[in-house]
Amino acid sequence: MSTVQKSTARNGVNVEALLGARTALTQTPEAARFNWRATSEWLHGTHSRATVAGFHGLGGEQKHRQTFQFDLDHPEIFAAEDNGATPVEYVLVGLAGCQSAGIAAGAQNRNIQLRSVKATLEGSMDIQGILGIDDKVRNGFDGIKVHYDIDADATPEQIAALVAQSQKRSAVFDIITNPTDVHVTARKV
């Protein structure tokens, strides 16, 4: 016998629409199939530029409001030109944004007013892996630490629960913590 209380928190997340989408997609699970895309062009040295423009979902092609471009490079201490953040930093950026969106959506759903959500992320890595010095050293992060400082109308326990819930439903958290198959093909043009 639960009663639905009107949410008074204003975090900017349209939870009603998300819950509506959940109901709609339960009826039409094929519309829940998404394909997210990026293209990339090598420029010079370790510098490349990636573009994100459209994706497939809800049964059709979708376009972002604008095209997003990203420069990626290696830093000067790797004898490169540092024309962009490194690829592994982009992974941390993705993780931060995914969990932050989840915290905001969860807070709205629980009627918790957020005032600020700040995250610091650190991925540790032994570059003996990518340099091929030691095959026993992995190429990627050997661990990631994320810390959230959250100012909100909530108890520390509610904040801990909010962060735990966002982690449970985070796409990027899942991609990083669980193995995902990557199939690579190449063609000479």
Place this chain on the structure above:
Amino acid sequence: MSTVQKSTARNGVNVEALLGARTALTQTPEAARFNWRATSEWLHGTHSRATVAGFHGLGGEQKHRQTFQFDLDHPEIFAAEDNGATPVEYVLVGLAGCQSAGIAAGAQNRNIQLRSVKATLEGSMDIQGILGIDDKVRNGFDGIKVHYDIDADATPEQIAALVAQSQKRSAVFDIITNPTDVHVTARKV
């Protein structure tokens, strides 16, 4: 009895410096410990902004030539404002840049002149996972396809070998295909 041939390829990668670093770090493996960082601030709704500025490596604090900022958001079909690429698209962007840098470095090392390296990436996902419709559906990508079109002074077999080698030494490829521990803490401020 191998002879070292002077490389004539001009791909912009300083392979000599990288090989020098490999030799140096073999002597001082503690300098190979890196910490890559990002910070993030929630703005409104599912919109957040991440910042990449410095990192730790080669035994000290390092700064990028400039501070990089990134906006992340959900698209309008998720009832959001689409103020930036989605977090999962950032992961694809990171993967593209990592492998492209590896292809350029590998080509330089093998004296292969690159003319163009273009990648298309697609990560498929059933959003019944993140929406909590079906607990058996994972939150992240259920697979990623990467395709490279490469114009270079090389045979198709050499191109295939180049791409395979870049995959073998890619940090982001490793992060996505293998599990990485993510430790999350939160504090009420």
